[in-house]
Amino acid sequence: MSSKTKVNADLQRERDKCSFNITELTNLLDGGAAMTEERRRREETVLKEGIHIEEVPSEYLSHKEKYELAVKKACLLFKLIRRLQEEENTGMESFRAVLGGSLGAAILQDGSPLTLHYVMFIPTLMGQATVEQQAYWIGRAFNLDIIGTYAQTELGHGTFIRGLETTATYDPSTKEFVLHSPTLTAYKWWPGGLAHSANYCIVMAQLYTNGQCHGIHPFVVQLRDEETHMPLPGIKVGEIGAKLGMNGTNNGFLGFEHVRIPREHLLMKNSQVLEDGTYVKSPSSKLTYGTMMFVRVVIVKDMCNYIAKAVTIATRYSAVRRQSQPKPDEPEPQILDYLTQQHKLLVGISTAHAFQLSAEWIWNMYNNVTAELETGDMERLPELHALSCCLKAVTTAEAASVVERCRLACGGHGYMLASNLPLTYGHVTAACTYEGENTVLLLQTARYLVKAWQQAAAGTSLPPTVRYLSRAAAARKPRWDNSVSGLLHGFETLAAGKIALCVANIEKRQKSGLSYEDAWNMTSVQLAEASEAHCRVFILSSYYEETERLVKSSSPELREVMFQLVDLYIVYWALQRIGDLLRFTSISERDIEKLQYWYEDLLTKLRPNAVGLVDAFDLRDEILHSALGAYDGRVYERLMEEALKSPLNAEPVNQSFHKYLKPFMQGKL
Numbered sequence: 102m103s104s105k106t107k108v109n110a111d112l113q114r115e116r117d118k119c120s121f122n123i124t125e126l127t128n129l130l131d132g133g134a135a136m137t138e139e140r141r142r143r144e145e146t147v148l149k150e151g152i153h154i155e156e157v158p159s160e161y162l163s164h165k166e167k168y169e170l171a172v173k174k175a176c177l178l179f180k181l182i183r184r185l186q187e188e189e190n191t192g193m194e195s196f197r198a199v200l201g202g203s204l205g206a207a208i209l210q211d212g213s214p215l216t217l218h219y220v221m222f223i224p225t226l227m228g229q230a231t232v233e234q235q236a237y238w239i240g241r242a243f244n245l246d247i248i249g250t251y252a253q254t255e256l257g258h259g260t261f262i263r264g265l266e267t268t269a270t271y272d273p274s275t276k277e278f279v280l281h282s283p284t285l286t287a288y289k290w291w292p293g294g295l296a297h298s299a300n301y302c303i304v305m306a307q308l309y310t311n312g313q314c315h316g317i318h319p320f321v322v323q324l325r326d327e328e329t330h331m332p333l334p335g336i337k338v339g340e341i342g343a344k345l346g347m348n349g350t351n352n353g354f355l356g357f358e359h360v361r362i363p364r365e366h367l368l369m370k371n372s373q374v375l376e377d378g379t380y381v382k383s384p385s386s387k388l389t390y391g392t393m394m395f396v397r398v399v400i401v402k403d404m405c406n407y408i409a410k411a412v413t414i415a416t417r418y419s420a421v422r423r424q425s426q427p428k429p430d431e432p433e434p435q436i437l438d439y440l441t442q443q444h445k446l447l448v449g450i451s452t453a454h455a456f457q458l459s460a461e462w463i464w465n466m467y468n469n470v471t472a473e474l475e476t477g478d479m480e481r482l483p484e485l486h487a488l489s490c491c492l493k494a495v496t497t498a499e500a501a502s503v504v505e506r507c508r509l510a511c512g513g514h515g516y517m518l519a520s521n522l523p524l525t526y527g528h529v530t531a532a533c534t535y536e537g538e539n540t541v542l543l544l545q546t547a548r549y550l551v552k553a554w555q556q557a558a559a560g561t562s563l564p565p566t567v568r569y570l571s572r573a574a575a576a577r578k579p580r581w582d583n584s585v586s587g588l589l590h591g592f593e594t595l596a597a598g599k600i601a602l603c604v605a606n607i608e609k610r611q612k613s614g615l616s617y618e619d620a621w622n623m624t625s626v627q628l629a630e631a632s633e634a635h636c637r638v639f640i641l642s643s644y645y646e647e648t649e650r651l652v653k654s655s656s657p658e659l660r661e662v663m664f665q666l667v668d669l670y671i672v673y674w675a676l677q678r679i680g681d682l683l684r685f686t687s688i689s690e691r692d693i694e695k696l697q698y699w700y701e702d703l704l705t706k707l708r709p710n711a712v713g714l715v716d717a718f719d720l721r722d723e724i725l726h727s728a729l730g731a732y733d734g735r736v737y738e739r740l741m742e743e744a745l746k747s748p749l750n751a752e753p754v755n756q757s758f759h760k761y762l763k764p765f766m767q768g769k770l
């Protein structure tokens with residue numbers, strides 16, 4: 102982890118005074134010392150290849166050059182994965198280990214044109230292809246003989262999947278489907294790698310057979326010649342243009358002009374079209390949820406990595422940076438000594454832990470529910486779906502706000518691309534939109550919560566993550582208790598109160614003559630907030646419970662810090678939601694005052710361990726890729742080194758001086 106160069110004295114002092122063993126925490130976060138060892142070994146293997154090293158920083162390249170560099174790096178990375186698969190005789194794990202987590206992003210800082218192959222193309226084949234189809238496609242995809250992507254969104258529709266316009270019409274005479282984009286708005290728009298990278302694609306299209314539409318289905322479509330890479334006849338494909346971030350991902354558009362594909366290219370694990378055109382319906386439309394939920398859980402894990410990266414950069418910088426002079430005769434303090442700065446950073450650290458533990462929890466639930474699905478048991482599917490929706494929405498939104506707060510915490514230098522905070526923000530804020538737009542996801546969870554509340558009120562027993570609604574429906578406002586468990590109960594009361602109010606408001610609006618849909622829409626701001634409150638209950642309680650379980654055999658020093666972080670996170674959110682707590686619980690002015698003191702006291706207690714806590718994320722300099730966040734804290738030297746890489750600094754006078762500036766100044770332009 103550490104670079105061999107001299108470490109900034111302030112940063113070293115922070116490390117010296119850390120009260121717990123940093124390696125112990127690293128091991129805890131990785132899931133054991135062996136896992137830390139394995140991660141470090143993998144990072145060493147991958148980074149040793151030097152794929153991440155850039156001759157000219159990619160921000161100074163043109164759009165086209167950026168893409169070409171991203172393809173080069175992605176290919177070298179895939180080549181490495183292939184080698185690791187052979188050497189270690191592994192499968193999908195090598196993809197996940199090298200591309201997932203923070204390692205992939207360290208090599209392709211602005212996104213990879215080949216990621217969709219691994220995050221969407223292969224998982225969709227695994228989830229929706231029959232055994233025979235898998236035998237044919239997965240081998241080819243796995244060996245990277247073909248590169249795929251996933252095209253669902255169209256120019257005209259993203260959220261409303263039923264509104265997609267691309268058609269796939271079955272022709273029994275040739276046993277083919279004919280793919281067509283009837284309008285401009287039917288063009289696929291957004292898929293990563295679609296523009297110039299992938300040669301195959303899973304296309305979601307409206308399936309027509311025997312004159313009847315059966316809704317959206319997945320088709321494997323060849324887009325480009327495997328040899329020349331030229332688009333096949335009838336395929337109109339290109340790039341959608343420059344974006345706020347993720348400019349290496351090669352997002353594309355795609356239109357079809359009566360393109361024919363074999364019948365077998367419909368992924369038929371769930372629904373089928375027989376040779377004569379007979380449509381055989383899926384036993385449950387819910388079976389296709391699997392891939393979607395897998396991706397959402399992966400997103401939550403990604404958010405932990407981005408937050409860990411941003412808080413590491415901003416915290417180390419805050420230990421090095423000195424600013425202002427609050428006491429006239431004393432030197433300028435480290436900015437980390439300002440309570441407002443601790444407020445910006447320490448909650449970020451606890452957020453990374455909270456999300457990681459929530460992600461572990463839902464990952465286990467996902468695996469259990471998937472195993473149950475294989476045996477035809479779908480009981481916990483709606484609960485998992487509701488939880489994965491709100492968790493994706495809340496974690497991505499919060500990650501975006503943590504990263505932005507970290508950027509602001511670094512003042513002007515945080516605005517530099519060299520800090521790596523802007524690119525990190527670009528990644529995180531994109532996740533608020535892709536794989537289900539956040540508001541839409543919160544409203545999906547709200548639908549589940551409204552039903553759950555009605556069941557709770559009717560006395561029906563509820564699944565574990567909404568069981569608190571039954572307790573709330575049965576009891577009156579409990580007495581306020583200003584402890585951690587009291588706060589957790591307070592959040593349950595708050596969430597239940599919000600959900601109950603939404604149900605009451607919808608009913609009231611219906612009684613006043615509105616349709617259910619209009620009553621829902623009029624209540625939707627409250628519904629989205631209720632959904633967020635429910636998610637908060639889940640995150641806070643799983644963070645608390647999982648930490649208790651996790652630190653059972655930890656040293657007393659580490660245990661103390663871990664609980665301080667949990668307390669900080671819970672008290673922080675209580676203070677953020679004071680208005681709601683006043684409205685829905687019996688919290689008093691005095692309780693709030695105590696919470697505020699408690700929060701400030703926690704910040705002060707955690708302050709000496711701030712650097713130790715971010716060091717424990719164990720992010721190598723190559724992964725942080727930041728002049729402000731490097732292990733040695735040589736912030737100013739690195740900023741200057743990076744500035745000197747600007748192509749403008751290659752010559753003392755730019756030609757535009759002679760061409761424009763001088764003639765302009767002399768009135769001759």
Ligand SMILES: Cc1cc2nc3c(=O)[nH]c(=O)nc-3n(C[C@H](O)[C@H](O)[C@H](O)COP(=O)(O)OP(=O)(O)OC[C@H]3O[C@@H](n4cnc5c(N)ncnc54)[C@H](O)[C@@H]3O)c2cc1C
Pocket residue numbers: 217251252253254257258259260261290291292293347352531534535536537538539540541544
């Ligand atoms: C970086 C990036 C990568 C992407 N990659 C892919 C990809 O690989 N493949 C792919 O197929 N797609 C991809 N997408 C597309 C993405 O999935 C969609 O953008 C997303 O689903 C949102 O749909 P939309 O853009 O149509 O937004 P819209 O649905 O038009 O949303 C616009 C606004 O309307 C609101 N809204 C919409 N419906 C409702 C409702 N029912 N109730 C209340 N409010 C509503 C939303 O909350 C939002 O505020 C990507 C997008 C991004 C940004």
